[in-house]
Each structure stands twice: as structure tokens, then as C-alpha cells.
Amino acid sequence: MLPSELTVEQFSPYPPEAKRTAADNIGLLRQLPLAFAPLLLRELIVYDWKFPAERNELEDQLAYLRSLAAPELRRVMAPFAGLTLSPQLERFDWVTLPGQFSESLTAHLWATHQVDGFRTAAVEYMARVRAAAPHRPAPIPRLGIVIIGQGVETNRYPLFRRLRAHGIYYTRVHPVGALAALLGAVADRASAHQVPYGHWYIDGGELAGPCRGAACVSWSGLARARQTLLDRMGRAMNSGTGSEALRTMLAQMDPSELGMRSAREDAVLSRFEMTLLTEGSGTQMYSTTFVQWAAREALRRAQPVTLLARFAPRLRELSLGELISEKHDTPALDPMGSLIDGDMGAWYTWLNQQRLSGADQSRFLVWFEDHSEALAIAPALKPGVVSEPVEMKDLLARVA
Amino acid sequence: MSHLTSAVERGTLIETGPDSVFGNSLTGSPREIASRISRTRREFLRLATGATAVAPAVFGFGPERKGGTSRNRKVVVVTFGGGARDDETFTPEGQENIPHLLQEIAPRSTFFSQVVNRGILGHYVATASLATGVYETFNNFAAVPPDHPTVFEYFRKDLRRPAFDAWVVAPSNGFNRIGESGNRSYGPGLGAGVILPKRLLAAALSNSGDRTRYEHLLRDNYETPLYAPELGGNELQLGEIADILKLSVSDFTAHARSLRSADELSVYIARQLMRQLAPSLLWITLHDIDVAHAGAYSLYIEGIQRSDRLCAEIWRMIQSEPQYAGRTTMFILPDFGRDSDSDAGGNGFQHHRTGDPLSRTTWMLALGAGARENFVVDRPVESTDLVPTLGALFGFSARFSQGKPLPELS
Numbered sequence: 001m002l003p004s005e006l007t008v009e010q011f012s013p014y015p016p017e018a019k020r021t022a023a024d025n026i027g028l029l030r031q032l033p034l035a036f037a038p039l040l041l042r043e044l045i046v047y048d049w050k051f052p053a054e055r056n057e058l059e060d061q062l063a064y065l066r067s068l069a070a071p072e073l074r075r076v077m078a079p080f081a082g083l084t085l086s087p088q089l090e091r092f093d094w095v096t097l098p099g100q101f102s103e104s105l106t107a108h109l110w111a112t113h114q115v116d117g118f119r120t121a122a123v124e125y126m127a128r129v130r131a132a133a134p135h136r137p138a139p140i141p142r143l144g145i146v147i148i149g150q151g152v153e154t155n156r157y158p159l160f161r162r163l164r165a166h167g168i169y170y171t172r173v174h175p176v177g178a179l180a181a182l183l184g185a186v187a188d189r190a191s192a193h194q195v196p197y198g199h200w201y202i203d204g205g206e207l208a209g210p211c212r213g214a215a216c217v218s219w220s221g222l223a224r225a226r227q228t229l230l231d232r233m234g235r236a237m238n239s240g241t242g243s244e245a246l247r248t249m250l251a252q253m254d255p256s257e258l259g260m261r262s263a264r265e266d267a268v269l270s271r272f273e274m275t276l277l278t279e280g281s282g283t284q285m286y287s288t289t290f291v292q293w294a295a296r297e298a299l300r301r302a303q304p305v306t307l308l309a310r311f312a313p314r315l316r317e318l319s320l321g322e323l324i325s326e327k328h329d330t331p332a333l334d335p336m337g338s339l340i341d342g343d344m345g346a347w348y349t350w351l352n353q354q355r356l357s358g359a360d361q362s363r364f365l366v367w368f369e370d371h372s373e374a375l376a377i378a379p380a381l382k383p384g385v386v387s388e389p390v391e392m393k394d395l396l397a398r399v400a
Numbered sequence: 401m402s403h404l405t406s407a408v409e410r411g412t413l414i415e416t417g418p419d420s421v422f423g424n425s426l427t428g429s430p431r432e433i434a435s436r437i438s439r440t441r442r443e444f445l446r447l448a449t450g451a452t453a454v455a456p457a458v459f460g461f462g463p464e465r466k467g468g469t470s471r472n473r474k475v476v477v478v479t480f481g482g483g484a485r486d487d488e489t490f491t492p493e494g495q496e497n498i499p500h501l502l503q504e505i506a507p508r509s510t511f512f513s514q515v516v517n518r519g520i521l522g523h524y525v526a527t528a529s530l531a532t533g534v535y536e537t538f539n540n541f542a543a544v545p546p547d548h549p550t551v552f553e554y555f556r557k558d559l560r561r562p563a564f565d566a567w568v569v570a571p572s573n574g575f576n577r578i579g580e581s582g583n584r585s586y587g588p589g590l591g592a593g594v595i596l597p598k599r600l601l602a603a604a605l606s607n608s609g610d611r612t613r614y615e616h617l618l619r620d621n622y623e624t625p626l627y628a629p630e631l632g633g634n635e636l637q638l639g640e641i642a643d644i645l646k647l648s649v650s651d652f653t654a655h656a657r658s659l660r661s662a663d664e665l666s667v668y669i670a671r672q673l674m675r676q677l678a679p680s681l682l683w684i685t686l687h688d689i690d691v692a693h694a695g696a697y698s699l700y701i702e703g704i705q706r707s708d709r710l711c712a713e714i715w716r717m718i719q720s721e722p723q724y725a726g727r728t729t730m731f732i733l734p735d736f737g738r739d740s741d742s743d744a745g746g747n748g749f750q751h752h753r754t755g756d757p758l759s760r761t762t763w764m765l766a767l768g769a770g771a772r773e774n775f776v777v778d779r780p781v782e783s784t785d786l787v788p789t790l791g792a793l794f795g796f797s798a799r800f801s802q803g804k805p806l807p808e809l810s
Contacts, residue, residue, distance in 0.1 A: 107539065110520045110521075110537075111520065111537040111538075111539075112537070113518075113535070113537075115755055116755060119754075119755055161493065280695075281693050281694065281695060281750065281751070282693065282694035282695035282696065282750075283695070285694060286694060286695060286696050288695070288696055289694060289695030289696055292695060292747075293695065293747070296747060314696065317691075317696075317699055317702075319659070319660045319661065320656060320659045320660060320661050320662055320664070320665060321656070321657045321658055321659055321660070324601065324605055324653070324656060324657060325657070334698075336698075337696065337698035337699065338698070340697055340698035340701070341695075341696050341697050341698050343697075344697035344748075344749075345697075347741070348741070348747070348748055351741060351742075352744075355744055
């Protein structure tokens with residue numbers, strides 16, 4: 001089926017808000033090429049579970065496309081319309097299953113050496129969309145906080161190497177009370193600037209305090225969901241389910257199937273947590289991967305003004321010899337490896353924060369938990385090293 | 401759909417956030433970026449090994465090691481299934497992870513600093529493309545043979561070599577079909593023997609107990625951990641391998657228990673092959689680095705460090721085995737790179753999904769017979785050039801290959 005044949009009735013399986021938005025834009029959707037329309041529907045079908053910032057972006061994009069006169073729309077869409085698709089893709093039920101269509105399209109683009117052309121077209125298209133979108137400044141300068149190294153007693157790994165060129169490296173931070181000060185800073189900002197999904201606290205272990213006005217996600221809090229998911233995946237593999245079918249099963253999963261928090265509590269956050277586990281790679285196995293990916297996805301999707309990500313020790317990787325050992329000890333933790341994971345995670349978190357609006361005003365702080373090393377980035381802080389004693393609350397004040 | 405930008409490895413159009421330009425981002429055309437990546441590698445290698453730049457295309461005047469005759473020449477190819485980025489290898493910050501490559505291997509090598517892979521960035525299909533010299537387009541996650549003749553088939557059919565003269569040692573994920581193609585002029589019976597050490601290990605352990613207990617060993621596809629490969633192809637079974645390698649099952653499992661990783665097991669098997677059969681064409685695919693897909697940076701670094709050590713170990717094996725010393729050319733190359741930190745479509749080192757220049761541009765080291773020492777080739781070459789180059793060394797025609805022989809090797 002081609003997009004020109006779309007009818008409103010075909011959106012009946014969509015959730016309410018998605019159905020309404022699709023129906024409101026059916027005239028536009030009918031004008032889009034097959035290599036493009038399903039990708040737009042892939043975003044639209046999950047409209048009901050999108051964060052406010054994502055909804056704004058989707059609305060901006062639809063507004064941009066609607067604003068184009070027919071010849072201009074054809075010109076903008078020409079690179080996508082020029083891609084050669086297979087008859088199988090044309091027969092695909094892409095209205096109901098746009099995500100699966102996207103996977104098949106991707107495989108087709110790689111196999112037919114069209115993926116680079118698609119990539120170029122997509123980059124150019126998104127540049128146009130961004131240029132046309134209204135400017136939405138952050139209500140306050142963004143603050144990212146990353147805490148790494150929990151459980152490490154002594155360390156010789158040089159921390160913050162990638163970040164040092166961008167901020168001040170503090171070597172004598174007083175660790176007592178520092179964690180409480182950082183958690184308090186998140187709560188204070190959430191209280192002072194009430195932005196839906198604007199403040200986040202992600203923990204690779206147990207939450208260290210109550211969620212006061214922040215969206216909170218933790219590795220421990222999702223333990224049951226992770227185990228349920230791993231059990232289901234294991235059963236599916238042992239029953240001979242192919243990886244394609246398994247991916248489809250994961251894509252269609254509902255949070256309630258994993259015993260996650262009631263959809264009535266916060267359907268958007270529940271869905272977000274579920275996708276961290278069903279779409280993330282390694283997020284089911286390693287808490288450090290979970291925290292890095294959760295922070296990346298929270299920044300990319302919710303575009304918060306405050307984010308605190310605290311890494312905790314992940315499980316140690318077993319050697320081949322241990323894997324085939326007759327006796328299995330309780331899995332041990334790997335604090336030192338986790339410190340290195342967290343150090344890289346801090347770099348990626350800063351990079352992802354800098355991809356959001358207001359990057360030139362954003363602030364960032366990373367601290368080696370229970371130790372004296374930290375690094376702070378803020379417009380007023382010139383890169384360098386400070387070796388005088390400093391309390392965390394004072395450091396926060398310098399960053400603010 | 402603010403995240404249309406970018407694409408993928410096989411099944412997913414990865415979502416991408418707004419692209420910002422950072423101080424460390426790579427901007428320019430893909431050709432410019434690839435060239436810049438190459439220049440960085442070249443400069444670093446020059447500083448690290450003392451090679452001297454004398455020309456824009458090639459530099460260094462190391463002595464050329466005489467190649468053996470085509471008849472007695474041997475080749476060992478080592479690929480990294482799971483590329484390592486420059487950030488963790490050939491930049492000043494990364495050098496701590498590859499001491500063996502820098503100090504033992506590179507000074508003896510011709511270094512191709514700009515090897516571009518224009519194919520699909522999935523490990524099985526990309527390794528198959530390296531082995532055929534054609535950018536294969538089959539599903540990376542299907543246990544299918546390559547469509548085009550492999551280097552093993554050219555080698556055996558054209559040169560009338562026996563079956564024991566070409567071998568592949570590879571991880572479990574689908575590589576059991578890499579030994580021979582589906583091409584009607586070549587195909588069954590003309591390819592390489594394929595050994596999947598982890599599958600052998602699982603079989604050996606299962607002999608004495610629960611078959612399902614060790615199946616987790618076979619789930620080594622970090623790109624899609626859900627994928628368990630199908631059986632089939634020219635993969636040899638436990639009893640045959642034990643006979644060929646003159647290795648008892650109990651010795652094999654006992655040795656495996658002392659190892660850190662699957663790649664160490666692969667190198668152990670490769671050593672047995674070299675000692676017992678001395679194949680003229682031996683292809684080893686390492687895979688530990690691909691643990692990066694699990695997202696733990698420290699494990700990715702450990703994988704690089706182990707691969708670095710194992711490459712040196714293989715080179716020393718070559719030097720110590722009379723059948724190989726002085727007549728062997730060794731090639732070391734990643735199948736492709738990994739995503740850059742600056743591409744918002746990816747997640748840095750974790751994947752190779754964006755198709756950005758960093759994930760497509762990699763390097764190759766060639767050392768031993770026929771390779772100049774301490775010599776750098778800076779011009780762009782393609783990963784499909786490997787097979788016709790092996791053809792030129794051995795004296796067969798890789799007639800279906802899309803690549804060209806590399807004239808810097810003879």
C-alpha cells in the first residue's frame with residue numbers, strides 16, 4: 001500500500017492521542033513517500049507515551065511539513081522518494097507496524113547500498129526542520145551531575161581525561177555530606193522550577209533518597225522487571241523463536257507484562273523504563289550500561305533541565321574458565337571496572353547534554369563518590385586545576 | 401520523528417537527536433574525514449615507531465622481506481570482529497591499550513592507514529566480504545554462505561590445494577558458513593575447514609552431562625544477544641577435530657578452564673592447527689572486542705588489550721614454527737570501526753550503527769614475507785582489496801572480487 005491510499009480508519013489500533021494526531025494530519029501523510037511516511041508514523045504511534053519535549057518536536061515537524069506548498073514538499077521529499085524499495089516493503093502493513101517496517105527498510109537500505117543516501121537525506125531534512133522550528137529555550141540553565149566510582153577504595157586510573165579540557169578539575173573536594181548536597185540540589189531545582197519531566201535522578205543501585213519532584217529511575221527498582229524480561233527472552237529462545245520474532249515481541253510489550261508500576265501512576269515514565277530494558281543493549285545485564293543509556297535517553301527524549309546520574313558497581317565479567325566451571329559462586333561485583341565505565345559514562349552524559357538547546361549556558365559536575373576528585377564545567381569556569389579544599393555545596397554554588 | 405537522522409546495523413533505524421557541532425567533532429565530506437583519520441594514524445605511528453614521512457602516499461624506507469615462492473608461501477589473516485576505534489588505539493590516549501601492536505608489530509609492518517569498508521557493518525557479513533573481496537549483502541544474522549567465492553575456494557581450486565591447507569578459526573555466531581560460498585563454480589568441497597572453538601568446547605562439555613547447560617557459550621553475538629546460530633556448513637565436529645589436532649577432549653577442556661576468553665581459545669586452536677597441519681592459508685577471527693555492544697567501556701578496553709596481546713602471540717608462533725618462519729605473511733585488520741563520540745545517532749564506542757566515516761574507516765597491518773618494514777601506505781584502499789592481494793601473493797585469480805591487489809605487497 002502507498003501512503004496516498006491511507007484512510008483514517010487504518011489508525012483505529014493507535015492509542016487515543018496518536019489516533020487523533022494521525023487523523024488530523026492525514027492530508028499531509030498521503031503526500032509523503034513510502035520511504036518516509038512509515039518512519040513518521042513510527043514516532044506518531046507512540047505519541048501518547050512521549051515526553052512533552054518530544055511532543056513539541058513532533059508537532060513542530062508536522063507544522064513544518066504542513067507549511068510547505070505541494071511543489072516544495074515534493075522537492076524536500078525527493079531524496080526519500082528516489083530510494084528504490086522492494087515489493088515486500090510495499091506490501092508491508094506499515095500503518096499498524098511502523099517500527100517493524102523501519103527495521104525491514106533499514107536492512108533493505110544496507111543490502112542495496114542506499115543507506116548512505118538515506119543518511120544524507122535525513123541529515124539535510126532534519127536541518128531544515130530545526131531551522132523552521134520555533135526556538136524553545138530552557139527555562140533555566142541545564143545542570144548535569146554524574147557520580148561515579150561507588151565502592152572503589154583506591155584508584156590509579158586517571159579520571160575525567162576527556163572532560164578536563166572543558167572544566168576545572170578539583171583534587172580536594174570534601175566527601176562528607178557531598179552526596180546529600182548533590183541530591184539536595186536536584187530537589188531544590190525541582191521545587192523552584194516545576195517543569196514536567198524536567199528533573200531526573202537515575203541510580204545504578206538503590207535510590208539514595210526520596211524523589212522530591214524528580215522523575216526517578218533505578219536499577220534496583222527495575223530488578224523484577226529485568227528478571228521477568230530475561231526469563232521471557234530465555235523461554236522464547238529455548239522454544240526456537242527466531243530473533244526477528246523476539247524483537248517484534250519486545251517491541252509490542254506493555255509495561256504491565258513486566259510487572260512494572262501501574263500505568264495509572266505514570267504511563268509515560270513506565271513506558272520509558274520498559275524501553276530502557278527492551279531497546280537498550282546491555283541494559284539488562286550491567287548496571288553501568290543501564291545508567292549511561294538511561295541518562296542518554298532521558299536527555300535525548302525528555303530534554304531535562306536537571307539530571308543526576310549515579311553509577312554503582314556492575315557485575316564482574318566471568319572468564320571463560322569460570323563460565324564452564326562446575327561450581328558457580330555468587331556473582332561478584334567489579335567496582336574498578338565500573339569506575340572506568342562511569343568515567344566514560346560521564347563524558348557521554350556531558351556530550352548528550354551539550355546536544356540540547358542552551359548548551360553554551362549549561363553546567364556539569366562529576367564527582368568520584370566518597371573521594372576528593374571532581375570536575376566542574378560552567379560558563380564562568382575556565383579550564384584548569386584547583387587543589388584547594390572545597391565543600392560540595394560550595395562547588396555547586398560555583399557551578400550555578 | 402525528530403530523530404529520523406541516521407541508520408543502522410541490520411534491523412533498526414536508530415533514533416538521533418539534534419546534531420550539535422563540538423570541538424572534537426569530525427566535519428567535512430566522508431572522504432575528507434577518512435583522510436583526516438588516516439593522517440592522524442600515520443602521524444601517531446610515525447611518532448611511535450620512528451617511521452619517516454617522505455611522500456604523501458607512502459612513507460618509510462624499511463627493508464622488504466623476501467616473499468617465499470607462491471608454492472611455499474603461507475598467509476595468516478587475523479581479523480578483529482568488532483572494530484576498535486582510534487580513540488582507544490592509534491591516538492596518544494589510546495596507545496596504552498596496544499603496546500604489542502606498536503612496539504612489536506608496527507615496526508615490522510607495512511601499515512595501511514586508510515582502509516575503507518563500504519559494505520554492511522555487521523560482523524559476519526563484513527568478515528564474509530573480507531573473505532570474498534565483494535561487499536556481500538545477505539542478512540548478517542542468517543547462517544548462510546557468502547554469495548561469492550571465498551579466498552579459500554580461489555586458493556584451493558586454482559592452486560589445486562588439498563582440504564587441510566586452508567582453515568578458518570572463528571567465533572560461533574554464524575561463522576560456520578564462512579568457509580565456502582554458494583557460488584556454483586566453487587562452493588561445497590572446495591572451501592576451508594571451519595573450526596568454531598566455543599562450539600567445540602560446548603560439545604566437549606556436553607559429552608559428560610546436560611547438553612543445555614553450556615548453550616550460553618554459543619550466544620556470543622553481542623550485536624544481537626538473542627541470536628543463536630543455526631548449525632550447518634563445513635564446520636567440523638568434535639571427534640574429527642580431536643583426531644586432526646591430535647588433542648584429547650579432556651586436554652582440550654582442561655586447557656579451556658585455564659583461559660580468560662574465547663579468543664584465547666581460538667589462538668590455542670590455531671596453534672594446534674599450525675603444528676599439526678601447517679595450513680598455507682589460516683584465517684583467525686577474534687571477537688572479544690565486540691563485548692562493547694554490552695556498553696561497558698572497561699570490558700571493551702580489556703578486549704582491545706587482549707587482542708593486542710594475542711596478535712603478538714600469533715606473530716611469535718609464526719616465528720617459532722619451522723613450517724612458518726621466514727615464509728609467512730601476516731595480516732591484521734579490524735572488519736570495520738565503531739561509531740564516533742560526536743555522532744548523535746550512535747552511542748559512541750558501543751555500536752557501529754551510524755555508518756559514519758569513523759565506523760567505515762579502519763587500518764591494516766601486513767608483516768612478514770613480502771611486506772616492507774616500518775612502511776606506511778597513506779592512500780585509501782578498500783577492505784575488498786585483501787582477497788586480490790592474497791591472490792597476487794599466492795598466484796590465483798580472485799576473478800569475482802571487486803577489489804584490486806595492493807602493489808605495496810609482493
